[in-house]
Amino acid sequence: MRKLTVTETFRYLxxxxxxxxxxxxxxxxxxxxxxxxxxxxxxxIEGQHGEMTIRVIQGGEQA
Incomplete structure (x- = not known):
């Protein structure tokens, strides 16, 4: 398990x-x-409130 912090990134003016x-x-x-x-x-990347799942796509299909 990894613990990260969500930060803010500048997008535009x-x-x-x-x-x-x-x-x-x-x-x-x-x-x-x-x-x-x-x-x-x-x-x-799929997700819902408070949760995210990241999967590698292999050959156009999800792994």
Missing amino acids: TAERQAVYAPSLRLQGKWLAQMGFTAGCQVQ
């Missing part, structure tokens, strides 16, 4: 020059490759 931010979650580390998430692979 409005016409009134107000900054707009969005929640951001950064995943990185050798543990991703150990779990099958290698560089260049595509993923499918």
Whole structure:
């Protein structure tokens, strides 16, 4: 299990020059490759309130 913190990332400035931010979650580390998430692979993300599932897509189908 990994414990991360959701942060805010700058998205854009409005016409009134107000900054707009969005929640951001950064995943990185050798543990991703150990779990099958290698560089260049595509993923499918599904979720509901308070929960997210990330799966590797292999050959156009989900793993």
